[in-house]
Amino acid sequence: MTAGVPLTPAFVRGVLRLEPTARGVAPHRLPAWALAQAADPQLSMVEAQGAGVRIALRTAATSVTLTAHRTRVTYAGAPARPDGSIDLVVDGEVVRRTRTSGGTTTELDMVTGQPTVIPGDDLVATFDGLPTRVKDVEIWLPHNETLEIIEVTADAPVTESPLVGRRWLHHGSSISQGSNAARPTGTWPAVAARLGGVELQNLGFGGAALLDPFVARVMRDTPADLLSVALGINLVNSDLMRLRAFRAGLHGFLDTIRDGHPSTPLLVVTPLHCRIHEATPGPGAFDTEAIAEGRLAFMATGDPAEVPAGRLTLESIRTETARLVAERQAADPHLFLLDGLTLYGAADEAAHPLRDALHPDAETHRFIGERFAQHVFTHGPFTS
Template identity: 85%
Template sequence: MSHTVPLTLEHVRGALRLEPTARGVAPHRLPAWALAQAADPQLSMVEAQGAGVRIALRTAATSVTLTAHRTRVTYAGAPARPDGSIDLVVDGEVVARRRTSGGTTTELDMATGIPTLIPGDDLVVTFDGLPAYAKDVEIWLPFNETVEIVEVSANAPVEPPASAGRRWLHHGSSISQGSNAARPTGTWAAVAARRGGVELQNLGFGGAALLDPFVARTMRDTPADLISVSLGINLINSDLMRLRAFRAGMHGFLDTIRDGHPTTPLLVVTPLHCAIHEATPGPGAFDTEALAEGRLAFKAVGDPAEVPAGRLTLETIRAETTRLVTERQAGDPHLFLLDGLTLYGAADEAAHPLRDSLHPDADTHRFVGDRFAHAVFAEGPFAG
């Protein structure tokens, strides 16, 4: 007998809202009012991608089936992007993986910005051979694709599982979302969450971690036991603001979070090492020479001579963030700072280069997650 899983936030964890669609529901990681304030196609795309979103069940079923429709973005003339991945986790252990297929593909012409829609079929994934005792089952959705959930069914009754632990709310850029990781449970944030035994709410937004007030208000209003933010790289490669605005914006962002979480442990993580932006401002751009060689890579095109006038680099953002957090710690004993270079520094980039000059590969995601878990969950501000 088939038992259908209710598509509610009790079962779809890591989403903040579920949008009803003609097929089923689409998980979102931001509220609709926030997207309306942004009016930004990039943010609208990435917040609908399922970083940290998983379907959670308590069941004795030996077979679970997910029917879904994915939407993905590719770039004409660029190297083919790999299909997304769906992971099955049973009682905390990753036990199976399936590649996504079909769905709707939007192919963007990088020269003109004109999209071409390529339709495809729904995806049906069945995980068989599960142990026939009551267990916690999670189906982790792709971190880099939009997935509409059409139906989830099992061959035994299902119920929502108990919470796996403290709720960790994290906000960052594409690296936090998972860019270039191999699977949804392999992003550094997912690795760290599993090591730390916490429930992850991932607000990592590729290209869109921009000190937006509506993200701070969303974090203010989202229940959390632990909060972290990692901001900087998108402010540089978008060339969005100067040092004066960054300082005020960061203060305002943290103030807003504190309005809803006055004593929650709050960790500010400075940016990881990225050679192209260490001393060179943005904006960032596609590396056309790499594209001609069939590789996707990025470069910084700003003028280092303008740094004294306030143009942002990773070096200036780390220094200002450290100064700012240190100032605030005098009146906030629950505010903490982590140097991102201890997670991934210059020596790490030399040994484990950023494949596209901007994002870590799958192995690097894993060791960054392990380092974060050790520094923050095992011994640091989120210990216990």
């Protein structure tokens, strides 16, 4: 007997929208109206990538199959990116992993910006040999690729899997999305969520954690028991605003979230250590010398002499965020601050350098997630 898994939000977790396509459904982590307001190809690309998105079901099936079509972006002249990972979790334990393949690849020329589209086949990922008992099964989609779900089938009936715990809604940058993590269950929010026993909804968007009002409204309107925002690095490397606008923007962002969640624990995380932007403003840029050597790396191009005039750095964002949160805490006892340097500081960079000068590697994602769980779920503001 073969049972089809309904492609609905009850079974596809971590999404805010399931878009019908010619093949099946495309998971999205933002609603269509938010993307229309952004009008930003970068955000449109990354919000459709499956960070925190998983297919969850309860079943006695011994075989589950996912058929999907992936879309990925690569960079001409840079080292080939590894294929994405699909992780199988059974009763809370990661038990299997398979690589993605085929699909549609867009290769970007980093000098001209011109794309080359390379078509490919659908992928079929079958997980056989599962225990015969009734169990909770999760198929975690790649955090850094887009998968259109064509179908999911099992060899026994399926029902909805219950939530694992409280609902944690988190917003951040590519670091929160999981850039350079090796697998979807290995991004630092996924690591922290598993250790904290919570149900993750990841609104980490590569290059797009920019204090956008529509993201605050999405967070306002999304059910959650725990809320967190990790803001700073994209504001610096995009050179989007000056200190005066940052103050008002962060106040407004938090005000909007509080309109829908007036007493939900809300954690503000200041930036992790990133040497190139600690005291040097953006904009960030590709390091052309590294690319010439076959490496993908980033650099800061701003002038530190302009910081007194309001150009943002990670140092100035940490200082202002701490001041602003302390100010608001007088009237908001459920607002909390976490210094990002406790998760990844200068000493950590010496031992675990950012290989592209911007993003943690797989091992670093793991210990950032473990530290977050220790500081926030075990002893901190999200203690149950």
